[in-house]
Amino acid sequence: MTPILEVYDLWKSYGEIQALRGLTLRVERGEIFGLIGPNGAGKTTTLKIIVGLLSMDRGKIIVDGVDITKQPYEYKRLIGYVPESISLPEYLTLEEFLIYSGRIRNVPNELIRERMNYYLKVFELENKRRSLILSLSRGMRQKAAIAAALIHDPELLILDEPLVGIDPVGQHRIKEIFSERVKEGKTVFISTHMLDTAERMCSRVAVIHWGRIVASGDLSTLRGIAREGADATLEEVFLKLTEESEEFNPWKADNEAGS
C-alpha cells in the first residue's frame, strides 16, 4: 500500500534563513506519527508546506500517491489541518463555523450535522453551540478548530502542537479521537514538544533539527540510532540525537569559519 505522505528532499528558505535543508520523511497509513524537534527546527514550516500554505523552494511531496504540485487543489480534501496559532472567524457562532467548514469541503448537510453533534458532545461544547467564536476561551477555540478539521473526515489529520492549551479531559478526548481514527485506517500527523505525550501516543516519530530529519522510527529504532539502552525514554533519546546533530548547525559552522 502506498504511504499516505511522502516528503523528499524538501528545501525552504526565508530570505537568508535556511529553514529546511533536504528534509525527507514518510508517514504510513493508520499510524500516529510525531514530528519532534527543538524551537526553530523547521516543524511548522514543514507542516505549512504540506498543507499548501507555503511554497517549497525545492523537493517533492506526495499525498496518497499524488504529487501535490501536479494537483494543488484536489489533495487538500484528504487533509485536515490545525495550525499552532489558530485564527477563527470570531463573528460566527460555533455551529455556523462548523457548518461552514463542512460546506466548503462539500460534506452533505446531514453528515455535517451528525459529525458536528458528535464533536460538540465529545468536547463538551454543546452549550456553546450558539455562542460567537469571539466569546470562546482559547482551549475551546482549539477544540473548535480540531472539530472543523475533522468535519470532512480527512484521511490525514495534521496538527501543530494539538494538546497545548487544552485541559486534561480535552487532551484525553483528543487522544481517544486519534486512536479511533487510526483504527479506521486514517492517519494522524502531529508536531509537538511534549515528548512524554509523543512517546505514549505515536507509533513512530521523526526528530528534526536544523531543517533536516536526523532520525525516524519507533522508539526502539531511535534508541538504537542514539546508542541508548532499552529503557531510555524518548526525551533521553531526543536530547542525545539533537546534541549529536549540532554538527549540522549552520551558524556554528559560520562562527567556526569566522573565528
Ligand code: ATP
Ligand atoms: P517552534 O518549535 O519554535 O515552533 P519550528 O520547529 O516550528 O519551531 P519553524 O517555525 O518552522 O520552526 O521555523 C524554522 C526557521 O525558520 C526558524 O529559524 C524561524 O526563525 C524561521 N522562520 C519561520 N517562519 C519565518 C518567517 N515567516 N520569516 C522568516 N523566518 C521564518
